[in-house]
Amino acid sequence: MKKSIRIFDTTLRDGEQAPGCSMNISDKVRVARQLEKLGVDVIEAGFAIASPGDFESVQAVAAAVDKPIVASLSRAVKADIDRAWEAVKGAKRPMIHTFIATSDIHMEHKLKMTREQVLERAAEMVAYAKSLCGHVEFSAEDASRSDIDFLCQVLETVIASGADVLNIPDTVGYSTPNEMAALITHIKKNVKDIDKVIISVHCHNDLGLAVANSLASVGAGATQVECTINGLGERAGNASLEEIVMALTTRKDLYEVAHNIDTQQIYPTSRMVSSTTGQPVQVNKAIVGENAFAHEAGIHQHGVLANRMTYEIMTPESVGISGNKMVLGKHSGKHALADRLVSMGYHLTDETLSGVFEEFKKLCDTKKNVDDRDLEALVSEATHTESQFYRLENFEITSGNLIEARAEVSVSLDGQMKSEKGTGDGPVDAAFKAIELISGKSFKLQTYRINAVTEGEDAMGMVDVTMDIGGKSYKGRGVSTDIIESSIRACLDALNRAI
Ligand code: KIV
Numbered sequence: 001m002k003k004s005i006r007i008f009d010t011t012l013r014d015g016e017q018a019p020g021c022s023m024n025i026s027d028k029v030r031v032a033r034q035l036e037k038l039g040v041d042v043i044e045a046g047f048a049i050a051s052p053g054d055f056e057s058v059q060a061v062a063a064a065v066d067k068p069i070v071a072s073l074s075r076a077v078k079a080d081i082d083r084a085w086e087a088v089k090g091a092k093r094p095m096i097h098t099f100i101a102t103s104d105i106h107m108e109h110k111l112k113m114t115r116e117q118v119l120e121r122a123a124e125m126v127a128y129a130k131s132l133c134g135h136v137e138f139s140a141e142d143a144s145r146s147d148i149d150f151l152c153q154v155l156e157t158v159i160a161s162g163a164d165v166l167n168i169p170d171t172v173g174y175s176t177p178n179e180m181a182a183l184i185t186h187i188k189k190n191v192k193d194i195d196k197v198i199i200s201v202h203c204h205n206d207l208g209l210a211v212a213n214s215l216a217s218v219g220a221g222a223t224q225v226e227c228t229i230n231g232l233g234e235r236a237g238n239a240s241l242e243e244i245v246m247a248l249t250t251r252k253d254l255y256e257v258a259h260n261i262d263t264q265q266i267y268p269t270s271r272m273v274s275s276t277t278g279q280p281v282q283v284n285k286a287i288v289g290e291n292a293f294a295h296e297a298g299i300h301q302h303g304v305l306a307n308r309m310t311y312e313i314m315t316p317e318s319v320g321i322s323g324n325k326m327v328l329g330k331h332s333g334k335h336a337l338a339d340r341l342v343s344m345g346y347h348l349t350d351e352t353l354s355g356v357f358e359e360f361k362k363l364c365d366t367k368k369n370v371d372d373r374d375l376e377a378l379v380s381e382a383t384h385t386e387s388q389f390y391r392l393e394n395f396e397i398t399s400g401n402l403i404e405a406r407a408e409v410s411v412s413l414d415g416q417m418k419s420e421k422g423t424g425d426g427p428v429d430a431a432f433k434a435i436e437l438i439s440g441k442s443f444k445l446q447t448y449r450i451n452a453v454t455e456g457e458d459a460m461g462m463v464d465v466t467m468d469i470g471g472k473s474y475k476g477r478g479v480s481t482d483i484i485e486s487s488i489r490a491c492l493d494a495l496n497r498a499i
């Protein structure tokens, strides 16, 4: 029988730690349900002690999914472990994931602990976690830069304390594939009872080697890989789930391992994570990038037309990219829209669905072809806007290269209409000045990003902003076929979040 690799997804924890990628509770539940559909074995839902929001999200994810194990991260500290257990204990298959650093540099400068103290703490906390929860993972943070004998000593000790999974992170993305393979081989040879636990790897992408390091570890005997959708994560990110899974699938002749992922759910999951976090996927990203299956050169096109296998090692259909993107039109009803959204993994409340339906109808008047990407953008804006205190009514703009831009914006504030005029350096600036007057709040635009949701002249523009409002940063998103309107909506979304 083929060995099976456990896919541990940490998009909702390590992925969410990436700057600008934070998700609210309903975002996380939606993504978790999609991860379940994708077939991941473990969902790391968050770091329960980090904030009340994190705690509630982990609890909500634990209640929302049935099949995958749901884990919460915790430092090797009693209060963290208690909080993690409180958050995951409602899951059908809960797990506590506890960690402590084992490299000299982390122990000396960050933890200010000796090796003996770290060893003792790891043993004690794994035993404590195990007294609460039947399934415990231990991570030796910065394992790849740790003294190998000490690392093995820690691993052996936590196995004796009850750990079920030993995770070997390349925390700073320093290792190379040969080194990771050698490390796993050494651990397998030198740690007593290693065959009784699952060996996991968790590779960061600082040198662009996260996927290669994960695959080399699998080749050396690791049976779990920790990864994220679209490779999201701290700094340069984590190993990308879609790349690992498709490498294991496409090169099964080499790896000879099985997995539980439904590869046709890869693309829908990637799209959902991208639209939920507002992080675009780079166009040439392997597997899920816009150009991943586009053949531009004449010779390639000719070859593919003659036989796809000439230049395609896997089909777009195998990762869930369908050629038929036209889904709904202006005569489609609310049921058809709801059905389509459910098939894309979006289960909306009646109220949100009605709002999306209204926007969908408006969009059908201005845009010829409405496809899944448009629907994602509409849902993303609707679910992003938690409170609708400020609601855009209408606006007028005058702008040009020889005149100062002017804007008049009308907004309803909790039902009360208010209009103001603003001038500025361009139409967006002028509109934002008017909104400052309307809201009576001064704010500073920190980041502004615009992306076309689809190709074509009538594509919607999705604007993501970060604004400093009263000394705190808030994100906002707006979509429309008019990019000034998208910008105004994004600004109001951030203001709504601030209250
Ligand atoms: O990168 C890392 O070391 C981690 C651990 C907490 C698993 O994210």
Ligand code: ZN
Pocket (backbone or CB within 6 Å): 014, 169, 171, 202, 204, 234
């Ligand atoms: Zn990490």
